Amino acid sequence: MIQKPDGVVSGETMSARAGDAPAASPGRAGRSLFLSGKPPMPKMRRKADLPTRICTVCKRPFAWRRKWARDWQSVKFCSERCRGDGRRAARQEG
Numbered sequence: 001m002i003q004k005p006d007g008v009v010s011g012e013t014m015s016a017r018a019g020d021a022p023a024a025s026p027g028r029a030g031r032s033l034f035l036s037g038k039p040p041m042p043k044m045r046r047k048a049d050l051p052t053r054i055c056t057v058c059k060r061p062f063a064w065r066r067k068w069a070r071d072w073q074s075v076k077f078c079s080e081r082c083r084g085d086g087r088r089a090a091r092q093e094g
């Protein structure tokens, strides 16, 4: 129930408006969502969300991987190969 401060209840105008567009606007709004093509919330996780790190051997950035979930903080190399190279280099240095 909508009451105006004047004390005048605008029943006439309301009914006139309702008859103007019978339930067309809500239906259109719901449909436009589907017409946009893509769903509003994609389930895919974006790559940008993953943490990245610079490989200490090849100096290239690499992204977090599931196999590193346990010891991501100790991961320094992008691949097994770089890990081997890094260890070898470290040994030769000393």
Ligand SMILES: [Zn+2]
Pocket (backbone or CB within 6 Å): 055, 056, 057, 058, 059, 060, 077, 078, 079, 082
């Ligand atoms: Zn690397």
